[in-house]
Amino acid sequence: MSGKQRIFIVEDHTLFRAGLRALLSQDPDIEIVGEADNGRDAIRDIGALAPHMVLMDLSMPGMNGIEAMQDIKRRNPDTRVLVLTIHKTDEYIHESLRAGADGYILKDATHDELRVAIRSVLNGKTYLSPDISGKVIHGYLGTGNSTNVGSTWDTLTHREREVLKLVAEGHSNKHIADYLCLSIKTVEKHRSNLMKKLDLHNASTLTSYAIEKGLVVT
Numbered sequence: 001m002s003g004k005q006r007i008f009i010v011e012d013h014t015l016f017r018a019g020l021r022a023l024l025s026q027d028p029d030i031e032i033v034g035e036a037d038n039g040r041d042a043i044r045d046i047g048a049l050a051p052h053m054v055l056m057d058l059s060m061p062g063m064n065g066i067e068a069m070q071d072i073k074r075r076n077p078d079t080r081v082l083v084l085t086i087h088k089t090d091e092y093i094h095e096s097l098r099a100g101a102d103g104y105i106l107k108d109a110t111h112d113e114l115r116v117a118i119r120s121v122l123n124g125k126t127y128l129s130p131d132i133s134g135k136v137i138h139g140y141l142g143t144g145n146s147t148n149v150g151s152t153w154d155t156l157t158h159r160e161r162e163v164l165k166l167v168a169e170g171h172s173n174k175h176i177a178d179y180l181c182l183s184i185k186t187v188e189k190h191r192s193n194l195m196k197k198l199d200l201h202n203a204s205t206l207t208s209y210a211i212e213k214g215l216v217v218t
Contacts, residue, residue, distance in 0.1 A: 005122050008051040009035040010042040010068065011084070012060040016107075020055065020084075023111060030118075037061075038181075039068030046072055046079065053080040053122055058087055058096065059165070062181040064158055066092075066099045073100035082121045084114075088132055089213060091153065091161075103127035153213065155197055161215070163190040167203055168210030 007030055011017040017035055024030050033049050036042040040063050046054060054072060058065035069081055082103040083096050096104055103121040105114060106129050113129070120127040156164070159180070166176045173191070177184045200206050 004031040005029055005053065006031050006033045006049070006051040007118075008033055008042070008046055008049060008054045010037075010039070010054060010060070010065065011035070011057045012037040013057075023114075024118075027115070039063030039065060039071075042068050043071050043075070047075055050076065051079060053082060053118070055084050055118075056081050056101075058083060058085045058092060059162065061179050064162060066095055066158055069096070069099045069101060080121045080124075082117055082127065087215075089215070091213070093128075093132055095158075104132060105129045106131060152198060156194070160190050160194050160197075163187060164194055164206060164210050165215040167191065167194075168207040168215060 007024060009017055009020055009032060011020065014037070017037070021032050021035065025032055033051050034045050036045055038060050042054070042056075043063075054069075056065045056069055060068075065083065065085070069083075072079060072081065080102045081100060082105060083101045084105055084107060085092065086107050087093075088106055093104055103117050103126060105117045105127065109117070109129060117127040117129075162180060163176060166179065171179070173184050173187045176182070177187045180187070194206065195201055198206070198209060200209055
C-alpha cells in the first residue's frame with residue numbers, strides 16, 4: 001500500500017460505527033472518507049467518494065449488506081469489501097463471498113485481527129477470520145455439512161431471512177416493518193411465505209428454526 005488508504009464504513013449501529021471510526025482514525029495510513037447506516041445510502045456515497053475499501057455490516061434496515069455489496073461491486077469493481085458482522089453461519093459466509101466480499105471478519109475480533117484483515121484486503125488478498133475459515137474450506141471441498149444445507153433454507157430470500165431473524169428476536173410486525181423500511185402488509189406476506197416454505201406454523205417454531213440456523217444467539 002502507498003499513501004492514505006480511503007475507507008468507507010457501512011454499519012447501522014451508531015455507537016459501533018463511531019467506535020470503528022475512532023479506532024481506525026488512529027492509524028496514520030487510513031482515512032475514513034464516509035459512513036452510512038444503510039445499503040442504499042452506501043451505494044450512492046461510495047460511487048461519489050471512490051474509497052479503496054468498504055467495511056460492510058450485513059444486517060441493516062432497508063437494503064441489507066449482501067444486496068448492497070453486489071451493487072457496489074458491480075458499479076465499483078476495484079473497491080475492496082471487508083464484511084464485518086456477527087453472523088458466522090455457513091449461509092451468510094458463502095453468500096457474502098458469492099456477492100463479491102474480499103474478506104469476512106467477525107465483530108468479536110480483536111483490534112489486532114481487524115488491522116490484519118484490513119491490511120490483507122487492501123493488499124489484494126482475501127481474509128477470513130480463523131473461526132470461519134474452516135467452514136469455508138469444508139464447504140467448498142464438499143466434506144462438511146455446509147454444502148448439504150437443506151434445500152428449504154436455500155429457497156429463502158435475503159429479505160425472508162432478515163424477517164425470520166427479527167421474528168425470532170421477538171419483534172412485532174410493526175417494528176420489523178419500520179426497521180426494514182417495509183409496509184406491515186409486506187412483512188406479513190414474508191412471514192406467511194416463511195411458514196409455507198419451512199412448514200412451520202407459529203412464531204415459536206420459527207424461533208427454534210432460526211436458533212438452529214445460527215441467526216439468533218441464545
